[in-house]
Amino acid sequence: MKAARRPHSPRVEKESSMTPRKKLEGLVAATVTPMTPDGQINLSVIHQYVDYLVSEQNVKNVFVNGTTGEGLSLSIQERKQLAEEWICQGKNKLDHVIIHVGALSLPESQELARHAAAIGASGIAVMAPFFFKPTNKDELIAFLQKVASEAPAVPFYYYHIPHLTGVKIHVEELLDGIKKQIPTFQGVKFSDTDLLDLAQCISKNESKQFAFLYGVDEQLLSALAIGANGAVGSTFNYLGRKTNLMLQAFAKPDLPLAQKYQFLTGEFLNFVIKLGFGVAQTKAVMTFVSGIPMGPPRLPLVNASEEFIIKAKAKLDGIVWPDGD
Ligand SMILES: CC(=O)N[C@H](C=O)[C@@H](O)[C@H](O)[C@H](O)CO
Numbered sequence: 292m293k294a295a296r297r298p299h300s301p302r303v304e305k306e307s308s309m310t311p312r313k314k315l316e317g318l319v320a321a322t323v324t325p326m327t328p329d330g331q332i333n334l335s336v337i338h339q340y341v342d343y344l345v346s347e348q349n350v351k352n353v354f355v356n357g358t359t360g361e362g363l364s365l366s367i368q369e370r371k372q373l374a375e376e377w378i379c380q381g382k383n384k385l386d387h388v389i390i391h392v393g394a395l396s397l398p399e400s401q402e403l404a405r406h407a408a409a410i411g412a413s414g415i416a417v418m419a420p421f422f423f424k425p426t427n428k429d430e431l432i433a434f435l436q437k438v439a440s441e442a443p444a445v446p447f448y449y450y451h452i453p454h455l456t457g458v459k460i461h462v463e464e465l466l467d468g469i470k471k472q473i474p475t476f477q478g479v480k481f482s483d484t485d486l487l488d489l490a491q492c493i494s495k496n497e498s499k500q501f502a503f504l505y506g507v508d509e510q511l512l513s514a515l516a517i518g519a520n521g522a523v524g525s526t527f528n529y530l531g532r533k534t535n536l537m538l539q540a541f542a543k544p545d546l547p548l549a550q551k552y553q554f555l556t557g558e559f560l561n562f563v564i565k566l567g568f569g570v571a572q573t574k575a576v577m578t579f580v581s582g583i584p585m586g587p588p589r590l591p592l593v594n595a596s597e598e599f600i601i602k603a604k605a606k607l608d609g610i611v612w613p614d615g616d
């Protein structure tokens with residue numbers, strides 16, 4: 292099968308915003324990158340993907356080209372095409388389209404940041420470079436600053452994912468004076484289990500100028516208790532509606548109900564993690580839940596096994612949710 296053609300050309304918009312800008316909070320789906328059976332990016336299903344997230348999962352924010360999106364396995368050209376398609380299809384439907392523009396090469400990351408700004412992304416995010424790594428806070432901020440300054444009107448998020456980047460600099464350390472170095476700094480996607488670091492970040496953020504979005508879905512409730520503003524995660528692609536009910540229960544507050552949702556999403560994740568769970572498996576789960584063909588992952592990732600799919604589906608179908616589903 293041939294790669295789906297890009298249906299439109301890049302559009303440069305004067306204002307870097309999708310819809311009137313709301314603060315980023317609540318759930319953000321870390322999108323998978325749909326691929327054709329022969330491994331090309333498949334832009335043709337993104338329209339359907341947007342509608343599915345909004346109408347079936349009640350999720351109106353997306354994080355594109357991140358870990359789940361295999362962003363670091365895509366070419367620069369593919370990343371641009373995907374960013375354009377998400378922004379185009381999300382227009383008047385999604386609240387926020389955040390584009391991950393991190394790369395090992397600074398000029399490539401800068402190019403992606405300029406591109407995201409030109410097409411009207413509602414935010415950009417950058418993870419730490421992870422081959423040659425920054426060894427301290429100053430080196431990391433210097434890199435982030437060089438990328439952020441290429442998109443001076445676009446909110447900037449640091450993407451903290453130390454178990455994948457190997458860059459374990461505490462976020463709390465980064466925050467001191469960061470607005471002076473990165474005026475567009477808006478918050479952190481915090482994908483680590485170190486809730487002490489998260490709590491220190493939140494307690495330092497007294498004026499609530501920054502957003503802290505948690506990224507370990509199976510323990511989101513703990514992060515909410517400590518004051519996280521929302522979450523970016525892969526499971527909100529297919530458990531967005533249930534996780535939204537957890538957020539509502541927490542806000543009410545009905546802690547026992549919120550716990551029940553967390554226990555059940557945790558039961559599913561605990562089950563699949565034991566089988567071996569990563570981006571390939573997320574694509575498979577999203578395919579059987581949504582009916583949208585997300586296709587295979589790109590090497591070095593390989594397709595989820597049939598056995599995984601059968602077991603994961605049976606597990607998910609067997610969960611009895613508090614809302615009676
Ligand atoms: C490594 C990774 O992909 N983490 C995701 C976001 O950061 C999470 O959404 C996890 O996929 C999820 O928490 C399941 O472990």
Ligand SMILES: CC(=O)C(=O)O
Nearest residue numbers: 321357358359524525
């Ligand atoms: C999970 C997440 O946030 C990502 O895929 O980048």
